Amino acid sequence: MSDINAIAKQFTDFYYSTFDTNRASLQSLYREQSMLSWEGSPILGAANISDKLTTLPFQTVQHKITTLDAQPSSPTVASLIVSVTGLLLxxxxxxxxxxxxxxxxxxxxxxxxxxxxIFRLNYGA
Amino acid sequence: MSDINAIAKQFTDFYYSTFDTNRASLQSLYREQSMLSWEGSPILGAANISDKLTTLPFQTVQHKITTLDAQPSSPTVASLIVSVTGLLLxxxxxxxxxxxxxxxxxxxxxxxxxxxxIFRLNYGA
Structure with a gap:
């Protein structure tokens, strides 16, 4: 599992630093068949996902990861599921x-x- | 996506009501190759997962789902990813x-x- 955790760490470091500095560059991480659920809204494909991410109603954003977990998502392909919880400013x-x-x-x-x-904000109890 | 959301809803209704009333019955939902990350600890296989879930240090627990999202997780198999956020008492x-x-x-x-x-508690900021 250490390899998978290293890949997850490397990916999320890249993803959130890119999100926080140059959101338009995130498009290259997605493909035509990629899916985003953003606060419950489904968005399909790299172009639409990039449109969504670059038009979010804030100018600056900073992500801070609190927990990071990863698991292999298939017995046959080296795919993985990465689960993140954290804080947004x-x-x-x-x-x-x-x-x-x-x-x-x-x-x-x-x-x-x-x-x-799949992205969700978590409001308090 | 409506089918997938219905499956996710049906699964989580069953999972959390079983968790809250008879945790030992959850074992039948897992297989030998199933993985659980519980607060960062990796656990492999239905028997070990059931051991973990049935020995958690509380007598009673109540889950309340706040958000539920689902996406197909493969272009070739009818598998799905289900993401839940909620509250625990x-x-x-x-x-x-x-x-x-x-x-x-x-x-x-x-x-x-x-x-x-993958399960995580989310502590406040």
């Missing part, structure tokens, strides 16, 4: 929002693409 | 704990088994 807010995000990463050449992506 | 506590849980369900005969299961 948006624009000038000093009030962090909790979020949960799940990815399924599929091997593609020497790298991975995002096949599944 | 343990024993006599009146202070709900937030949790996030991710499942991958694999079709098996007319039903599904849990191949991946």
């Amino acid at each position: 948006v624009d000038d807010s000093t009030n962090p929002l909790q979020f949960s995000q799940v990815f399924q990463l599929i091997p593609d050449g020497g790298s991975y693409y995002v096949y599944n992506d | 343990v024993d006599d506590s009146t202070n709900p704990l937030q949790f996030s849980q991710v499942f991958q369900l694999i079709p098996d005969g007319g039903s599904y088994y849990v191949y991946n299961d």
Whole structure:
């Protein structure tokens, strides 16, 4: 499992630092068949997902990962499920929002693409 | 996606009502190759997962689902990823704990088994 955890760490480090500095570059992580559920809204395909991510209603955002878990998602392919919980700071807010995000990463050449992506904010009790 | 959402709803209704009333029965949802990450600890196989779930240090527990998302997890098999966020009430506590849980369900005969299961409590900021 150590390999998988290293891949998950490398992916999420890249994903969230790119999200926080240059959201448009995230498009290259998705494919035509990729799915995003964003706060319950389903979005299909790299172009639509990129449109969604680049038009979110904030200028600046900062992700801080609290927990990171990974598991192999198939007995036959080197795909993995990555589950993240963490905190988001948006624009000038000093009030962090909790979020949960799940990815399924599929091997593609020497790298991975995002096949599944599910994002949710977690509001308090 | 409506079919998938119905399956996810039916699974989680069953899973959490069984968890809250008769945890030992959850074993039938897992197989030898099933994986659980429980608060970061990896556990492999139905018997070990059942041991973990039935020896958690509380007598009574109540899950309340806040959000439920599902996506197909493969282009070729009718498997799905289910992502849940919600609240937990343990024993006599009146202070709900937030949790996030991710499942991958694999079709098996007319039903599904849990191949991946990742559980985390979400502590506040």
